[in-house]
Amino acid sequence: MAPPQRGEVGGQGGQDPPAGVSVRVLLFAGARELAGTAEGVLTGLPADTDEAALLQRVTEAFSLHAMAGTFILALNQDFVAAGDALRLRDGDEVAVIPPLSGG
């Protein structure tokens, strides 16, 4: 388990720091079909993490192996590039976006 993170300035002062961060995951297009859900929550994530670790957690939690490498991740509506270091906060929104090709 990740060590508890230090509360940040302006964070939830006074409360016990949680054991990890939980983020809201939104699944779009084919990812929604594959996962069988449009939305989910990931808990116990380390606040300081990186793209590879987040991608792995998301892929496993939502059974996205079949489309590995063909979708993008966005953190709070911002593209997550390969190798990015990430700082997660409770309630962050992670979007799983495969391309949609119909028309």
Add this chain to the structure above:
Amino acid sequence: MDKISNLEKQIAYLQEVLRCKEEELRALQANEQHASFCSPDKLSKDDVERFSRQIIIPAIGCKGQMALKTSSILIVGVGGLGCPAAQYLAGSGVGHIGLVDYDEVECSNLHRQLLHTEDSIGVPKVTSASIALKKLNSSLRISEYHTQLNSSNALNIVQKYDIVIDATDNVATRYLLNDACVLSGKPLVSGSALRLEGQLTVYNYNKGPCYRCIFPKPPPPETVTNCGDGGVLGAVPGVVGVLEALEAIKIVLGCSGILSGQLLLFSAESSAFRNVRLRTRNASCDVCGENPKISHLIDYEQFCGAKATDKDSSICLLREEQRINAPALFDSFVSKCEGLLIDVRSPEEFEMCAVPRSLNIPLKNIDEPDSVSQIITALQDKQAEQNPFPVYVVCRRGNDSQKAVLMLEKVLKDQNVAVRDLTGGLHAWARKVDSDFPIY
């Protein structure tokens, strides 16, 4: 019956005559207009009267309207996205529109491809759209390409236009169009839609990323759903297609705020737009990077492992004795009341139309314990009749039913059953034994 088909023939003939006359009239009118307002760098009286509502917007003005008049935009795909895009571009006064589509109008297109009418079923989509657009704006120049865009014709076509709109329905053509636009330096307005969601972005614009920068690897074909299988609510590509036209118009006008390096996600379900910031151009992109590997168009069907259409191709997973044709199935299941018929389509499709007495178990649930016990219960009621007991499987076109046979053979291996699927699916059923059964 004869009377109906006679009338239909007469009407088709008269429509063709009418179309020729209208074309003749338009050509004459256009000539006349040219004679009185021949200045190419000024708006005509007609232009001012027609476009005043948008010219008086400061961001457009006469300069913007002239820019639209002299612009050329290529729309690839004249379907759910291409129709609304073309309609708004024609309305806005774009001078030249190119339309590419290999396909003909089908009845199942009409709910979302609103340039096409009941009269145009069977007519090439480019022809049908061209007729409708000219009615909207007779001074519009339209180039029709009734052909499948491919690696040998794409550059030639794309080069003739200022901006390209991707309104296609398949992955392979999307990569083809991206590469063609990068190689010929054209901005690509890219939209897509399925079910209740849509996506929109502009690629290869002003040093922004291209499709390959964002999605370097095509999705595995089995994770891609087309509109025929997944469905699409007509107004959804309507929204996205209109937004595609809007982005193209903004590019012509030189507006800032172009949707480059951003992906707009539209959810009809929650009436929400999400704007996701994308990456910048990828220096190691295969086509637009610093050392591109792709310097000419490649084989995109091979690259994507999928056909460049949204039509399903048939697969062949079974031996001949694992299949049954429609008349034989009718004889056994309907006439002689033999066997069990499992329909593996979605519940929505099953509700639309189904063979009486068939049992609906969607393919994706077929090997779940509940489904298996449901089948076994159904078998127990009748199984004594025949040895081995026939289990028939149907789907829409005869692909999913083959997968289902293989799965059922495994989960029913302890039962004394012979599992077979209907070759050609319910399409074959409708054509060969029940003409009242809808083909969709």
